[in-house]
Amino acid sequence: MAIQVTLKGGVIKEFDAGIRAMDIAKELGMGLYKAACACRIDGALCDLRTPLTQDCALDILTFDDEDGKKAFRHTASHILAQAVKRLYPGVKLAIGPAIDNGFYYDFDLDTPLTPEELQKIEAEMKAIVKEALPLEKHELDAADAIALMQGRGEDYKVELIAEHAGKGEKISFYKQGEFDELCAGPHLPDTGRVKAFALTSCTGAYWRGDASKKMLQRVYGTAFPKKEELESYLAAIEEAKKRDHRRIGKDLELFTFLDEGPGFPFFLPKGMILRNNLLNFWRDLHMQRGYQEIATPIMLNQGLWHTSGHWDHYKDNMYTTLIDEETFCVKPMNCPGGMLLFKSKRRSYRELPLRMGELGLVHRHELSGALHGLMRVRCFTQDDAHIFMTPEQIKDEIKGVVSIIDTIYKQTFGFDYHIELSTQPEDSMGEKETWDLATDALHEAITEMGYSYKLNPGDGAFYGPKLDFHLTDCLGRTWQCGTIQLDFQMPERFELEYIGADDQPHRPIMIHRAVLGSIERFIGILTEHFAGAFPLWLAPEQVRILCIADRHLPAA
């Protein structure tokens, strides 16, 4: 029987029923055959070995396609698991997905996987690639699948299958040689296609990402179709290491960290020049855009943090101290101080929008393992501002902030950036209508400005939706820096009011925003982006004159 297959570009070809996508790829040319990673049959992601039984649309995916890339690297992770199973038969397998730059696999294994062990594993993987084992899919009922995995002592797989058991689905496995692995697929047709790979590191990782569960050993690796691609990727990693702001910061004497204050950066004279240049620029720009600058205390009494809600949510991360029998908290955010200043006198609608900026030093007790140079510290300066306004002013104020962000990111530093819109989370406060109003305002403001954005449903703050601005550095890495958050909760909690044109009190709406995010982190990003060769206006040392003649020597 013949079937009609609609190929990419709308070309329709006739084949015998039962033909596989990989055979079609072969007919279309060896280049495509060799590059093929997976396929879509009528939109559904499938293996290249899946037989086509009826008329359908077929899209053959290569490494250039995200799903093709995933299939490729996921196959590499199966090869890794097979190699580990061969070398350490007692190992229990957890999970091993493809990730952004490669793949990983989690193992429950008593032998620590040192770099030497990784070399052995890599050698075994090469052998498996050479064997070019076909990956064949087969399916079992959940009960049979569980029995099979229990028989092998694969406790983690049993747990995974049990979660699917209720749904009555068939459980799929992929078999390559002696190795049979629970997996949804799709995969490459055989292990021989994973030509270029490398295991990059081994660390601990919790089973299911849950800190209360067992710590497993996670082996990271990366894989590409061509050796040159692997090499250039590894070279890019090396380049990133050279640009590490911790190294450059030390070399250029910008900042330092000392044992007396883990996670608390010290700025050296040269770093201070850079920092002040950046802040002067920031201040000038914000004054031009109608901002006022305030400074609020670094420490305020505990009652304030109850009012703001921070105590309930984040007390574990707050530094506190007992003074005169009263608990004081070092501020982890600036907003409550800003609220108090708004409240400090009677406000009129004529004052709105009121833009109060604050370069506020905040302290957060981050877990020791989370610290990372200037990128993740325990005290940092936010280029914060709170804008108090009427509902009608929301859109224009958002546009104003977006304009500042564009001025700094793009026009000043030449960064590309993209925007993400995060909407109402499940455990949020406030009415749905208010949320819709706020979310629409964010959407409309940036859409009218000609921006597109990525949607993060349910990822907003508990008090309102937000726009996040992610910039891309010269190595293609993205950093979330700017944020615009619409906040209906704080004005409510703090009972903020202004007197309207109708001579009645009204509750203002608030924007909480930052452009650079953290001054320290932004300096870290700039350092890596420019590899220490800062733009002239920022550079701590702009010119150095070298004297080489007698008369230039200092008098003895």
Place this chain on the structure above:
RNA sequence: GCUUCCGUGGCUCAGUUGGUAGAGCAGCGCAUUCGUAAUGCGCAGGUCGUCGGUUCGAGUCCGACCGGGAGCUCCA
């Protein structure tokens, strides 16, 4: 916080199977003024992260703690 690796003069590092610390750069002194990746000679600088243990003896072995790296968790 968890897993794992690491911690030697300001910086980058050597220190073999445990026997009382080495180099280069930087610094200082003297000499050199010599044309663009680093002039020569010399000096100074470390209780080898801290505390404890094993040993006749530990930078080198063991433990705890502190700090750091990688990742996990977290990131208002």
